Amino acid sequence: MGISFLPSPTFLGFLLFSFVTLSLHLEPALAITRHYKLDVMLQNVTRLCHTKNMVTVNGKFPGPRIVAREGDRLLIQVEVPIIFGEWFNADPEAVINQALQTGGGPNVSDAYTINGFPGPLYNCSAKDTFKLKVKPGKTYLLRLINAALNDELFFSIANHTFTVVEADAVYVKPFDTKTLLIAPGQTTNVLLKTKPHHPNAKFLMTARPYVTGQGTFDNSTVAGILEYEVSHNTIQSSHSTKKLPLFKPNLPPLNDSSFATNFTSKLRSLANAQFPANVPQKVDRQFIFTVGLGTHSCPQNQTCQGPNGTMFAASVNNVSFAMPTTALLQAHHFGQSKGVYTPDFPISPLIPFNYTGNPPNNTMVSNGTKLVVLPFNTIVELIMQDTSILGVWFMHCHLEVHTSWGLKMAWVVLDGKLPSQKLLPPPADLPKC
Numbered sequence: 185m186g187i188s189f190l191p192s193p194t195f196l197g198f199l200l201f202s203f204v205t206l207s208l209h210l211e212p213a214l215a216i217t218r219h220y221k222l223d224v225m226l227q228n229v230t231r232l233c234h235t236k237n238m239v240t241v242n243g244k245f246p247g248p249r250i251v252a253r254e255g256d257r258l259l260i261q262v263e264v265p266i267i268f269g270e271w272f273n274a275d276p277e278a279v280i281n282q283a284l285q286t287g288g289g290p291n292v293s294d295a296y297t298i299n300g301f302p303g304p305l306y307n308c309s310a311k312d313t314f315k316l317k318v319k320p321g322k323t324y325l326l327r328l329i330n331a332a333l334n335d336e337l338f339f340s341i342a343n344h345t346f347t348v349v350e351a352d353a354v355y356v357k358p359f360d361t362k363t364l365l366i367a368p369g370q371t372t373n374v375l376l377k378t379k380p381h382h383p384n385a386k387f388l389m390t391a392r393p394y395v396t397g398q399g400t401f402d403n404s405t406v407a408g409i410l411e412y413e414v415s416h417n418t419i420q421s422s423h424s425t426k427k428l429p430l431f432k433p434n435l436p437p438l439n440d441s442s443f444a445t446n447f448t449s450k451l452r453s454l455a456n457a458q459f460p461a462n463v464p465q466k467v468d469r470q471f472i473f474t475v476g477l478g479t480h481s482c483p484q485n486q487t488c489q490g491p492n493g494t495m496f497a498a499s500v501n502n503v504s505f506a507m508p509t510t511a512l513l514q515a516h517h518f519g520q521s522k523g524v525y526t527p528d529f530p531i532s533p534l535i536p537f538n539y540t541g542n543p544p545n546n547t548m549v550s551n552g553t554k555l556v557v558l559p560f561n562t563i564v565e566l567i568m569q570d571t572s573i574l575g576v577w578f579m580h581c582h583l584e585v586h587t588s589w590g591l592k593m594a595w596v597v598l599d600g601k602l603p604s605q606k607l608l609p610p611p612a613d614l615p616k617c
């Protein structure tokens with residue numbers, strides 16, 4: 185809250201320091217010691233013929249991954265991460281600031297990226313193509329991360345099938361699919377079985393958005409290439425590898441809601457009779473949250489670019505969240521919530537309507553820093569079933585622009601009775617003002 189990602193030397197030092205302490209704290213007694221050296225620095229990165237100075241880790245964009253081991257558990261070491269991103273030729277901070285100023289939608293990105301590379305379907309980008317090299321007859325675990333700002337993405341590899349085994353850190357009943365759908369902020373692990381023999385072909389892997397709204401969006405397609413390694417005893421020069429046929433996958437139409445619905449309905453808990461998912465049967469508090477896009481009226485003496493001259497806003501239970509200037513956790517801890525937030529977040533929509541039918545005509549939303557305050561260990565029926573973690577917890581949409589427009593709220597979980605159920609004080613060097 186309130187921390188902007190300014191690459192000042194002090195901040196970078198702090199970041200580096202916190203990584204080091206993190207690794208020390210996570211060190212289980214008998215586990216091996218892993219050493220990471222992370223150099224966070226500003227560096228020039230060029231994509232689509234535009235060079236930008238940006239924060240990189242170990243000279244990479246995106247940075248290297250960190251693996252934390254819990255206890256003595258063994259981790260399988262073939263994990264290939266695939267990170268989807270969005271590339272803006274403009275400064276993304278300026279893009280969102282302009283959108284919030286005018287009330288209109290933000291300018292869209294210029295490209296999507298796979299592990300930082302837009303791929304051959306964009307101008308000035310053929311050299312910046314991510315290549316996944318595989319061997320025949322193997323099973324690879326692909327860890328997919330959607331780090332794009334505002335777009336749900338379809339993803340497919342030509343002539344290959346994925347087996348989805350995990351979504352957002354929860355194992356799922358495995359299912360096969362030729363195309364995945366992944367939302368911003370989501371992660372999923374999938375198994376990729378390669379062909380039993382070298383296929384004498386290369387395969388494009390492509391991603392593009394799933395969009396049903398009416399606003400403008402980046403409708404371009406990012407592509408990487410799946411390549412089979414040639415074993416030494418195969419007589420095939422690198423020259424002939426270049427001539428291999430290249431297959432392209434078929435992605436669903438950009439607005440294919442039936443695919444999206446069908447895909448999400450396949451995400452099922454791995455639970456069975458022997459390993460049940462024990463959902464609490466008795467709840468203390470029940471909440472109904474409606475989320476939506478709405479509008480604020482345009483301030484006088486300004487022209488706005490939202491619907492009918494208004495400003496876009498997003499809300500939960502018709503409240504568009506206004507970010508406080510004092511950190512919520514700080515206000516809560518010191519008992520100084522007055523003027524920062526109010527504990528009156530509505531437990532259900534103020535004006536009930538048919539939640540699966542047409543939305544109400546009035547799109548105006550209210551504005552406020554409203555929170556739900558819960559006693560320690562309250563069992564809540566919403567998406568989360570249990571709240572035994574103390575403190576202040578933001579709940580928000582993962583589409584960046586929706587969050588900026590206010591599609592968020594926060595829960596406060598109060599201290600319990602036992603000493604171990606009290607919120608820890610802030611660090612001694614917390615700035616006083």
Ligand SMILES: [Cu+2]
Pocket residue numbers: 581582583586587591
């Ligand atoms: Cu959203």
